[in-house]
Amino acid sequence: MRPPRPPVSMGGPMASDPSESDDKLPLQGRFNRFRKLAGLSAQLSADVLKNGAKRLAGQEPEFLSKAAAEKLVSTLGELKGAAMKLGQAVSMDTELLSPEVRQVIARLQNEAPHMPYEVVARVLREELGDSPEALFREFEPKPLAAASLGQVHRAVLHDGREVAVKVQYPGIAETLTGDMDNLGLVVKTVSKASRLTDGTAYFQELREEMLLETDYLREAALCTGFARGAARLPDVKVPAVIPERTARRVLTLELLQGRTLKDWVVSGPSAEERFRVARQLILAIYGPFFLQGEMQADPHPGNFMVLEDGRLGVLDFGSIKRFTPRFVDANRRMFLHAVRLESMDVMGLSREVGFTSELPDAEAAPLIQEILHIAGRPMRTTPYDYATCQIPRDMKLHFARNAARFLKIRPPAEAVMFFRSTGGLAQNLKLIGAQGDFRGVFLEVASLL
Template structure:
């Protein structure tokens, strides 16, 4: 049975308590930013975040779990924000958060599956394989000898997520009231609704099975099998994949050929299921992909698979084919078919959107592209910053938020891998699936 002290190790509960912890963290990070500005003024190389502040960030967000930890995972994917050493510290949030005690794991499994882990499985490791934002994963062996990964949800995490999102929602509403042009409520609702759905592991099991159908024509990819008899709303049991997560593999000094091979697999994993089934992995941090011992790329964590509307997929499919074939297209008309609205004169709006296509489409147009020196993310930010007032008058559909999250994360992962080669051929391979 779990004790009171075990319950104390759960993700911090209560909207006010969580808000207070984040406020304290914000104060320390703000101090670091001020120091960085002072270094810049005297001509020294600025460091946006010190090692001590990075450790504090990981400690606080790892304790809070939930939406706060997901934010930290996203921060770790920004290569230009932090030094490699600081980024390595923050990357621990991707699957190395502080674990909950085994007594709590046992309690959840008993409540969900009706018996102790030792009875339900031939073997069940008490030490977690990974601890993430909504639950932690344990290695186990079924009675028939199959190795599995059992994801156990943190008790109370659903209520914690609701509190986090309510806190964020108040901030979004305040900003939206201050400026009608910057109304972000529809996008926030999209993120909120999708995030709260991640607490239903039965839904995640269904999405995992559907995602496997989406990669059925891609033998270089591996999606784990769902063990339905050991899966409930708060416990998810999947086939155990053997290998190294992308963030661990990339520091093992892989050869240029290996880098290109894995980069190709990653592009297929993001775009293949989207264009064929309308499903996209919308949480593409490096801890969610695994370079398997047999050379395939394993895909992990299916709670954030986004299912897009047929209209959104169809228009994006046509834009993608035009881009890969180097054909001219009316980007504004196609963007409107996707669901964009544009309150600028057509010529002005089309020029802004065309520049986005030109920046994002570089790997599709060149016979050789080097992701180690890729500036797509930086140039995109610069384009938005320079034209911010005008971009406020171009609004993507709400479902586009997770599309951009996924494709932006893909670019950051490809830069992390640092592969160079004929990526135009890889995108042509995606096009051949359509």
């Protein structure tokens, strides 16, 4: 047995004072966190105003400077929770940020400041009943990754299997609840004051899904279920759960070997590799959805891994969304019509999905049809180049130009997670920048159904 290493951190030896260690945990208290975010907001607003002045002077400004991005990463990384998840989403927007700034903010995807080893050991003892050294043959004190709700450590089981152990930050469940309650007040106030469509139902869907992510026993069950949905996808790897080393705040999975998508994409992959990984990513998102009604609803580049054996690994299962059969069936038929280039009853299928509309069908149908037309470009065009893809930009423009009418078309609440997943997929594909026969890839998805 390898002797345990002394506790270490990203920057050197750990402090032995418990009070000093606790300072490295996520900031607690709704008011304290709100005040921290308010301070960050003021600094970012000053940066935006400065860039606005550059625009008036005829210069080409960035939406966010590199210095402001560093401040954003530092603050959100310290806060973790919902605030950090928001930063992860921002880091994926290729239209909003320059590549340099996006690379800075991308550190939030799995490189947040981590909690001390003694706190990790305490959580393991509380949840699994013993020390890391007793529970595992080897346990690396330095984390492989630190994210919004917990951090991941490499370990080896007593039978020699290498595993990834995700340990939840103490108090993060309460912290996340406070964050979402703060955001909920904002959503409710804006909805009442602006005469816009009431967004509370959609926010409630997002809130409930995020709060469920703190239950690692639930995540273990979702991982096992997602593996069943991906069973017909040999190029997609879902790690096995280790039940005897899993509890409410500790999740142990088979360790996958490779590089996260965000690290792989900057390593100079060939055109062939880019197409291969883009294809796998499309299959990983749409395959389990159409086959089993489940989707990876937090698809930032830190949640996928390009494995050494060429497959695509899926890493995070707390945000797996299970959809209603009606929602899946109607979307499946809509997809098949689109990929086969067939006409469809847009309003009829939209209602089956769960959409409601205050507009006459003759006015609502073209709006929805244009969404399908923009999203379906890779299904119609061969070859398709995701490096120059304008789908995210054109979607934003379409909604902006027709904002008043879109407020009268309401998707079902569960569509929030669907749009989060498919929107993230579109951003990831643009990030990969592959070119090739993607119509063939979508036909491959259709052949599974």
